[in-house]
Amino acid sequence: MTTKNATIKDVAREAKVSVASVSRVLNGTGGVTPQTQKVVREVAARLHYVPDSAARSLITGRTHTIGAVLPDLYGEFFSELIRGIDLAARARGLHLLVSSSHDGVDDAAAAVRAMRGRVDGMLIFSEYVDAAFLDANLPAALPAVLLNSAVKSARYPVLTIDNRGGASAMVQHLIESGRKRVAFIAGSKTNFDAQQRDKGYRAAMAKFAPDLPLNIVPGDFSEESGYRAGVELLAQKKRPDAVFAANDMMAVGCLMAFKQAGVQVPQEIALAGFDDILIARYVSPSLSTVQVRIADLGRAALERLAALLDPDANTPAPAQTLGCDIVVRETSGGSTGAASTRRPRRPPK
Amino acid sequence: MTTKNATIKDVAREAKVSVASVSRVLNGTGGVTPQTQKVVREVAARLHYVPDSAARSLITGRTHTIGAVLPDLYGEFFSELIRGIDLAARARGLHLLVSSSHDGVDDAAAAVRAMRGRVDGMLIFSEYVDAAFLDANLPAALPAVLLNSAVKSARYPVLTIDNRGGASAMVQHLIESGRKRVAFIAGSKTNFDAQQRDKGYRAAMAKFAPDLPLNIVPGDFSEESGYRAGVELLAQKKRPDAVFAANDMMAVGCLMAFKQAGVQVPQEIALAGFDDILIARYVSPSLSTVQVRIADLGRAALERLAALLDPDANTPAPAQTLGCDIVVRETSGGSTGAASTRRPRRPPK
DNA sequence: AATCGCCATGAAAACGTTTACGTTCCGCGC
DNA sequence: GCGCGGAACGTAAACGTTTTCATGGCGATT
Structure with missing residues (x-):
């Protein structure tokens, strides 16, 4: 084994054919006798020949x-x-x-x-x-x-x-499990996902609880902002009985605020997030959320x-x-400690 | 703007110089009059010329x-x-x-x-x-x-x-905070990190608690294996008063086993993991661990x-x-709810 | 028996660079 | 006034492929 890598010319010389034939064999372009193919392949293998991708890209215009x-x-x-x-x-x-x-x-x-x-x-x-x-x-x-x-x-x-559909489905789930006053913790204003989730919340509220007021508090996807939102929600005159955060980290922050205030989740207030990050499974009570694949x-x-x-x-x-699935865990579940349920959703259209 | 990308020849033609000069200007190899440089640069910019990386790689032998x-x-x-x-x-x-x-x-x-x-x-x-x-x-x-x-x-x-040093330091921490019977949940036998952490445990035990027996139960880095290890440890005649898992996921699994058995952490048994994954902060009690950067x-x-x-x-x-830091949280802490402490460690040598 | 056509193969161009080498030109020292 | 050196620049080779086109051979068809 020399220090220089073998080129197509080396293979051609050793196999006593032209470089064109070597190229044809190795690329599977037809027009080569099986026995010539065999010889070329053997020589190529023996020399550990690997086509130079730069040269190949140069002429084909493709880089793969x-x-x-x-x-x-x-x-x-x-x-x-x-x-x-x-x-x-x-x-x-x-x-x-x-x-x-x-x-x-x-x-x-x-x-x-x-x-x-x-x-x-x-x-x-x-x-x-x-x-x-x-x-x-x-x-x-x-x-x-x-x-x-x-x-x-x-x-x-x-x-x-399908941020919008996922958010909408989660709100629907909260309402159908008996919650009336569903609040929403929004994400960063400039973030596309956040905007869509916001729309989903609004759409679902309009559809499933048209006579109830919207309740949106700001956030920025960080745990801290979720905590602050939790504190703010507890201070409201008419507390919500369910909170839907635009992502899991904020939901976790909110949960901390509730725990600290001694508010029972989900008995007094249900809680849900979005993303299904790994943590969602491990906080206690475990967090209901929207899973994105x-x-x-x-x-x-x-x-x-x-x-x-x-x-x-x-x-x-x-x-x-791409569709999202609703994952129901303890923070929005009926019975604490129940196994999590997943509800598959298909994207629209 | 045509459909074809400009080449160095196009630039040379437009600038009325040779391709060599264009190359020299654009690569900063010397030997070109400032005013020629200026012309070349202007033309290159005007044509949106970008050197073809395949061609360049072909001749220089470097791909960057x-x-x-x-x-x-x-x-x-x-x-x-x-x-x-x-x-x-x-x-x-x-x-x-x-x-x-x-x-x-x-x-x-x-x-x-x-x-x-x-x-x-x-x-x-x-x-x-x-x-x-x-x-x-x-x-x-x-x-x-x-x-x-x-x-x-x-x-x-x-x-x-520095798996070994990190593991060793964690065991030292457990012993110095008054624990005597420190058990270890091992990771996959074939995994390099797991082996090193095992060695760290053994080394620290030999050094800081030479008269106490080793207590190693098998695991494979999964949460389930941590859970099984936890159950196994509780069944031992003389229960450990501290458990060090070779990674955080196993520590979390072990914690679940302890919770389920009604064993108080850290009062009855202290617990620690390795990796400082995000979850470590959010389980309750929060998990002491070794942070790797x-x-x-x-x-x-x-x-x-x-x-x-x-x-x-x-x-x-x-x-x-690369050194690891010890992060002391509730599962090995003295006072529950204390802020986490980080103890920087420098690698050996 | 001559021609046609196909198939395997080879020669060479092309891809867009870098760079070794030559050439030209200018200024300077003798 | 002549040669010399060096700076600026151009020419062309080289990098390793793919692909077009030409060529030769051979079997089949007339």
């Missing part, structure tokens, strides 16, 4: 790599998302170039631009993207799929979680992109909106 | 990309690790090609081989790697850094968490690799072993 631009996501979400993407990518023989943790438009723009020419397509998950951003930073010809974005673009497919979102996004990459392959385009 | 091969890691760990790596990589202008979620030697081998030629160096985190694996799958010339591996290799640097591990690994990549740059090689 897709880029994922992600924000500095919350841990569990992030890892599940990458996991789903990676799994689907590997199944298709695609490589995954990631760039995570940016806050700020410029940061995100730099990340997108840096991937130019290195990837065949992109998965973009960022609250900073809009139509202008994409026009400015994406090469016109580069396929891309947007995740959880408010952008409505004809050029780029957008995949979202994040890995599925990643997988679906990659498959959508793959469909864009080669339109020939009749890859069916997966659904644009 | 590093590959990370990771196992199907536990969520929080995984995301923190990638985050650390990504941050450090971006600071150095390196791209990050990830391949996660594999179980099995063949799977890992395929992942490593698939990156051949696409990366300048590799970060490998897999319990399947050993010297033979590396010889078989890694090109001889490719720099690589191993994470949390038992491999002792002269060719590849290995970075580890995973993002730092990722960062250090990348910096080590970067140092290998260009030995000229006097990048100081970071420490081989």
Whole structure:
């Protein structure tokens, strides 16, 4: 074994054929005698020949790599998302170039631009993207799929979680289990998910409890903001008998506030969150929540992109909106200690 | 804007210079008149010229990309690790090609081989790697850094968490706070971290409680195995007054067993885990544990690799072993409800 | 028996860079 | 006034593939 890697020429020389034949054999393009194929394969294996991907990319214009631009996501979400993407990518023989943790438009723009020419397509998950951003930073010809974005673009497919339906279903569940005064702890104003969940709450209230007033207190997805919201809710003249937080961390914070005030959950006030993070199962009482299958979102996004990459392959385009499941645990359950129930929901349309 | 991307030739033509000059200007190699530079830069900007990375890689032999091969890691760990790596990589202008979620030697081998030629160096985190694996799958010339591996290799640097020291310090803490009979719930036999934590337990017991017997029950890092271990420990004739689990999930499972049996924590039995996962803070009583700074591990690994990549740059090689901190919470604390205390520890050597 | 056409194969161009080497030009020292 | 050196710049080779096109051989059809 020398220090230099074997090239296609070395293989051709050893196998006493031309480089063209070697290329044909290794790529499965037809037109080569079985016995020639055999010889070439043997020599290639003997020399540990691996095609140089740079040279190949140079001429084919394809990198077999897709880029994922992600924000500095919350841990569990992030890892599940990458996991789903990676799994689907590997199944298709695609490589995954990631760039995570940016806050700020410029940061995100730099990340997108840096991937130019290195990837065949992109998965973009960022609250900073809009139509202008994409026009400015994406090469016109580069396929891309947007995740959880408010952008409505004809050029780029957008995949979202059914935040609205999930939130709506949770409110419905709370009302149907006898709660009347359902309050909502909102998430960050600028966050797309937060906005959708807010809409879901409003829609469900309008539909299932049209004569009851809305009760929305602000939050920012942090545990602290949930705690503050809990305190605020307890101070209200007519306390709610159910609280729905726009994410689990706020629900946990709210729960702490209730515990500290000696308020019984779920006897006096029911509580529910959104995301089904791992903690939800372990706080006591355990937290009812809306489960989002994040890995599925990643997988679906990659498959959508793959469909864009080669339109020939009749890859069916997966659904644009991913459903959420309601997970009923102790904080909204009838009987404490009951096993959690999951209620599958299908996305609309 | 045409459909085709501008090449260096286009820039050269427009700027009325040769491609060589364009290359020189854009790469900062000297030998070009300031005014020529100005013209070239202007034209390049106007045409939105971006050098083709494939062509560049082909001739320079460098990709400015590093590959990370990771196992199907536990969520929080995984995301923190990638985050650390990504941050450090971006600071150095390196791209990050990830391949996660594999179980099995063949799977890992395929992942490593698939990156051949696409990366300048590799970060490998897999319990399947050993010297033979590396010889078989890694090109001889490719720099690589191993994470949390038992491999002792002269060719590849290995970075580890100070599992042993962390475990030892936790046992010391338990003993110093008055516990006598400290039991240990072990992790998977084949796992490197588990082995090291086991050694730490034994070492600390030998040092701080030499006349007390060891008490080790098996586990496999899962919550269920922690629960079973808890039940087993309660059934012992002489119950331990402290239990140290090799990771947090098992500690949580054990805590559930204790709660269910009506055993008071920490009054009757103290409890501690390892990892400081998010849940540790939220179970009640909150869990004392050993915190590992995973993002730092990722960062250090990348910096080590970067140092290998260009030995000229006097990048100081970071420490081989990353320290852990002891986090004292309620399950091992004196007073319930006290704020958590963190005790920084420096790694040995 | 001659021609046609197909099939396996080879030669060479092309992809977009970097870089070694040549060339030109200018200023300076003799 | 001549040569010399160095700076600025251009030419062309090289990187390792894929792919188009040409070529030769051979069997089948007339």
